[in-house]
Structure formats: C-alpha cells, structure tokens
Amino acid sequence: MTRPRLYPLLAVVLILGVHLPGLAQEAPPASTKAEVKAPARSKPRRDPPGTYMGRPIAQVMTYQAADWLFRDTREAEEQPERMLDALKIQPGETVADIGAGAGYTSLRLARRVGPTGTVLATDVQTQMLALLTDNARAAGVKNIKAVRSTQSDTKLPEGKVDLALMVDVYHEASNPEALLQGLKKALKPGGRLVFVEFRAEDPEVPIKPEHKMSLAQVRREVEPQGFRFVENFEFLPWQHIIVFEKPKDRPADEKKED
Numbered sequence: 001m002t003r004p005r006l007y008p009l010l011a012v013v014l015i016l017g018v019h020l021p022g023l024a025q026e027a028p029p030a031s032t033k034a035e036v037k038a039p040a041r042s043k044p045r046r047d048p049p050g051t052y053m054g055r056p057i058a059q060v061m062t063y064q065a066a067d068w069l070f071r072d073t074r075e076a077e078e079q080p081e082r083m084l085d086a087l088k089i090q091p092g093e094t095v096a097d098i099g100a101g102a103g104y105t106s107l108r109l110a111r112r113v114g115p116t117g118t119v120l121a122t123d124v125q126t127q128m129l130a131l132l133t134d135n136a137r138a139a140g141v142k143n144i145k146a147v148r149s150t151q152s153d154t155k156l157p158e159g160k161v162d163l164a165l166m167v168d169v170y171h172e173a174s175n176p177e178a179l180l181q182g183l184k185k186a187l188k189p190g191g192r193l194v195f196v197e198f199r200a201e202d203p204e205v206p207i208k209p210e211h212k213m214s215l216a217q218v219r220r221e222v223e224p225q226g227f228r229f230v231e232n233f234e235f236l237p238w239q240h241i242i243v244f245e246k247p248k249d250r251p252a253d254e255k256k257e258d
C-alpha cells in the first residue's frame, strides 16, 4: 500500500495529543449487548456553541496531518483487519467509509467487498480525498468512489448503502444530527451504522478527551435519531466498535395489526 505524501508529524501531535505508551493486552473478540438506555428526545436542542449533548465537538483533523493516519504503529494500536473481521462484510456490498481521510480503511474495505462491491469514501476535505484517490490508484484499487461531503449533507445516494462505517470521525462532526439523518437516508432498511471511537471510559487511552467517545454517549446521541443498537465489541486495544442498524420497514399488513 502506498503511503500518502509526508506532512509533519508535529501537526498530528498538536491536534490529537497522541502519545504512545504500551498497548493494552489483546483480548479475544467479544460482543456485548449493552444495557444503557437512550433517553427519549422531545424539544429541539439548544447546545452551547461547539458542543453537542454535553460533550465538546472536536476540531476536524487537517489533511496536513494525514501522515499520522498511515503511521507505522497504527496496525498494532487499532488492529483494522480484526475490526473489519468483526463486521463480516460481504463481497458485492456497498459500504460507505464516512470521513475516509487518506483511505486507510477504504483500501481494506475495497478488498473485502471485491470487484462486485463498492466503497463510497466520503470526506469534507477535498485534500483528503485527493490523497485517498492517489493511494487507491497506487494500490490498483478500482472500486472506491470518492465523495466530497459537507457537514450538513453526506452526498450519498438514498437507500443504497449496506454498511456505513466511521473510524475515528463522528466526534469531529459539527452537525451530528444532520450526519445521522443523512446516513439513515443513505442506508438500506436493515443496513448497519458502525462507530469506531477511542474509549472515553479509559483514561489510559492516549488521545485527547474531545477525540474520545463513551459507549453511553454514542447511544444517547444515535438512538433518538431512529437507529437501533445492535451490539458493541470491546476487543480492540483502544477503541469501541459500536453497531446500530436502520430498522427494517415492516410489511403493511403487520402494521395494521397494531
């Protein structure tokens, strides 16, 4: 896999506050049906600027720090292939890599969905998508489509996506509700929405607090937007893998019986 052009590592350290002490021990894959209940939402929200539901919204990671996304230690820290194994992605699927950056995960997804599948790689930064396109070309990968999204519009086709994945992205979204509603539209009924986020519950995870999310916070934000919590995997050294689905449409005759 070709790496993106090098930009100063310093920028990354400044943005994410990363330092790299010993990793947690690898644990066997485990999926938990967590018990956290999401409160029902009724009134329109009035969050203080730069916050959402009581947490700060992180700054978007600049393309100038893209080198960090392909750092040598990332495989050991994030175990991307084990993460994708847990999601059981099938050949031929349409998968959206939201906030794809320079394509670290998109390239892996492209191999998994194969030539009959598609990866829709979105990002709000054109420079990130340019790096991603270069990396895909260098790797000879042809099934990744770069999509320039905005904070209020995913720019994805409606009802076509089997799985939407956000690796280390959601905490940067400045309009989380627009993002979640856009993803709900883009997903097929029964399609999955997956968050890979650094654990806020663990002070040992060496990432700045605003770049981490707790499981409870993710559920609190996502469920009121009409997603159903499916499962949570905690086998990665530093990150949650949190899986939701867009509820399937119920057949008309089933609805009449209510």
Ligand SMILES: C[S@@+](CC[C@H](N)C(=O)[O-])C[C@H]1O[C@@H](n2cnc3c(N)ncnc32)[C@H](O)[C@@H]1O
Binding pocket: 060, 061, 069, 098, 099, 100, 101, 102, 103, 104, 105, 122, 123, 124, 125, 128, 149, 150, 151, 166, 167, 168, 169, 172, 173, 174, 179
């Ligand atoms: C920390 S990087 C992670 C990149 C990639 N997912 C990876 O793991 O290598 C976060 C990326 O999300 C993008 N981003 C932030 N908010 C976004 C949004 N609402 N929609 C799409 N991309 C977004 C940023 O531009 C940045 O490229």
